[in-house]
Amino acid sequence: MDTVKYRKWYLAENWADNQSQMITRSVIQHKRFRDGVRKPHPLVSSGEGFWINAHELCIGYQLYSNPNIFRPIFSHRRQRMLDDVHLGIKYPVAFWRRLRRRYYLSMAKISKMPLECVIHIVTFVV
8 A cells, every 4th residue: 555545544534524634743853864865764764754854753543532542553563464365365355355255244243233334443444
């Protein structure tokens, strides 16, 4: 998945109540360049953040409606693992369809949860 599309679709321009705000960390003391060679920030090297500008890092996103919900930035490692899973599955579309069906049937047994909510939740199963 393209990281720009991920940030746009799932984080910044998401639905009205699920819109997220970017969590930034000010990095004033970090020297980005040493002896003409770019020195990466530890958060950028670990994949936990990315540079927004020369003095700020983005480390994730929080929902406007519920600040307790935190979503990290796009994980290339997770995407590579998903790509490996898809390569190992003969028919990935059928595999994910069966998995969604299983989730749907197990969640539909919860009598307090409306089926519309169950359908909406199951669509997020990758």
